[in-house]
Amino acid sequence: MRGITVTINVLVLSAILAYIFAFIAGFCRLSNNFFIRKITAFYVEIFRGTSLIVQLFWFYYAIPMLFNINIGSGLMAGVLAISLNYGAYMSEIVRGSILSVAEGQSEAATALNMSRFQRMRLVILPQAIRMMLPEFGNYLIQVVKATSLVSLIGMTDILYHGNILRSSNLSMAPTVYLLLLVFYFILALPLIFLSRKMEDISKKGVASE
Amino acid sequence: MNWRWDLFFEAIPIVSKGLYMLIGLTFSCFAFALIFGFVWTLLKRIPIKPINWIVTWTMEFIRSTPPLIQLFFIFYALPTLPYIGETLTFSPFICGTIGLGLHFSTYISEVYRSGIESVDNGQWEAAKALNFSTAQKWTKVILPQALPPTIPMLGNYFIILFKEVPLAATIGVVEILHLANTFGSQHFRYLESLTIVALLFLIISYPSAILIRKLEEKMNRRFDKKEVIQESKGAVMNG
Numbered sequence: 001m002r003g004i005t006v007t008i009n010v011l012v013l014s015a016i017l018a019y020i021f022a023f024i025a026g027f028c029r030l031s032n033n034f035f036i037r038k039i040t041a042f043y044v045e046i047f048r049g050t051s052l053i054v055q056l057f058w059f060y061y062a063i064p065m066l067f068n069i070n071i072g073s074g075l076m077a078g079v080l081a082i083s084l085n086y087g088a089y090m091s092e093i094v095r096g097s098i099l100s101v102a103e104g105q106s107e108a109a110t111a112l113n114m115s116r117f118q119r120m121r122l123v124i125l126p127q128a129i130r131m132m133l134p135e136f137g138n139y140l141i142q143v144v145k146a147t148s149l150v151s152l153i154g155m156t157d158i159l160y161h162g163n164i165l166r167s168s169n170l171s172m173a174p175t176v177y178l179l180l181l182v183f184y185f186i187l188a189l190p191l192i193f194l195s196r197k198m199e200d201i202s203k204k205g206v207a208s209e
Numbered sequence: 210m211n212w213r214w215d216l217f218f219e220a221i222p223i224v225s226k227g228l229y230m231l232i233g234l235t236f237s238c239f240a241f242a243l244i245f246g247f248v249w250t251l252l253k254r255i256p257i258k259p260i261n262w263i264v265t266w267t268m269e270f271i272r273s274t275p276p277l278i279q280l281f282f283i284f285y286a287l288p289t290l291p292y293i294g295e296t297l298t299f300s301p302f303i304c305g306t307i308g309l310g311l312h313f314s315t316y317i318s319e320v321y322r323s324g325i326e327s328v329d330n331g332q333w334e335a336a337k338a339l340n341f342s343t344a345q346k347w348t349k350v351i352l353p354q355a356l357p358p359t360i361p362m363l364g365n366y367f368i369i370l371f372k373e374v375p376l377a378a379t380i381g382v383v384e385i386l387h388l389a390n391t392f393g394s395q396h397f398r399y400l401e402s403l404t405i406v407a408l409l410f411l412i413i414s415y416p417s418a419i420l421i422r423k424l425e426e427k428m429n430r431r432f433d434k435k436e437v438i439q440e441s442k443g444a445v446m447n448g
């Protein structure tokens with residue numbers, strides 16, 4: 001079972017990038033600037049409105065052709081598509097949790113003469129992040145599932161090797177796919193427990209309405 | 210930038226032919242998921258510990274493994290099984306329905322469960338006090354209250370499902386992504402045909418997402434109102 005490293009690489013890279021995109025987009029949607037808000041809303045709606053697999057194909061086949069650039073290997077396209085897609089989904093969570101921190105908290109921070117940045121960093125975010133955690137855990141499991149798609153754009157991940165194994169010996173198909181499913185399940189298992197634990201954490205100490 | 214409008218317009222009619230298939234498959238998957246979601250919910254309510262445990266983990270397994278591999282399993286692996294392989298050979302369309310339907314049924318069953326749990330405890334007790342049989346209790350009291358609030362959530366899952374259906378292209382269901390890829394490989398240009406696919410998805414799923422949001426607001430208002438009325442009644446009675 002080679003290809004595990006590729007799968008895990010894609011997973012880690014796209015998860016990190018997705019969180020970064022989520023926070024950037026989430027904050028931009030809350031910005032006071034009209035244009036920044038609209039542009040991010042556009043990005044989020046585009047990526048939420050189309051299917052991940054279509055985006056993957058688009059990044060891999062269409063973008064290099066459209067701009068005449070070489071996007072590099074499938075890794076780049078795969079990671080970008082997955083992270084932009086889930087970044088868009090998670091930015092909604094970032095936005096939602098920041099908005100759901102009670103109004104009084106930010107008023108209190110203003111009363112303490114904190115700057116806008118201090119207010120966000122010291123008061124709002126610590127509470128908002130707790131609310132985001134369980135949903136982030138759930139989306140991480142979704143990202144794990146999404147990494148299986150990169151074999152479709154020619155990356156030599158675990159599913160790709162599984163397919164080769166199957167085509168060399170047809171009677172092995174059930175074993176191969178069962179192993180793959182179990183592999184992904186093992187990958188997701190700690191995340192399931194993690195997101196359950198996060199749910200417990202998130203219930204404590206949040207001032208929400 | 211090298212965009213070719215002639216190919217774009219040439220591809221539109223060809224690619225949109227797959228739209229019927231896409232929507233058809235979405236509906237059949239969703240129907241399968243709705244029915245199977247009920248089965249999961251029922252199985253989960255069996256009050257025997259080991260069974261409950263098995264059901265929970267089976268659901269967790271189906272939910273946290275990639276639907277792509279599940280599709281491959283159903284399409285490639287099941288027919289090669291000894292003894293029962295013959296009967297388990299399906300067409301790509303049926304495979305897609307079962308694979309994606311099963312995957313989403315685990316999500317749908319959670320929706321049902323949350324709906325059932327949201328029914329007030331007093332309703333159960335009231336049904337019991339009125340000497341309803343189990344079947345009556347479910348059909349007359351619990352389900353009519355449990356199901357309507359879940360409709361917006363089910364709608365959301367419908368849209369998510371719609372976006373997952375192109376996965377079925379990989380096992381040979383001829384829908385828009387499949388047609389776009391074929392068109393692309395014929396002309397050695399994937400740009401235009403894939404863009405059409407993305408646009409079609411956007412055109413369909415964005416308005417439906419707005420529709421669902423409206424529905425959700427409407428539902429929320431309706432149920433809030435009911436509660437307010439009940440509360441005010443309670444206040445009057447207590448007063």
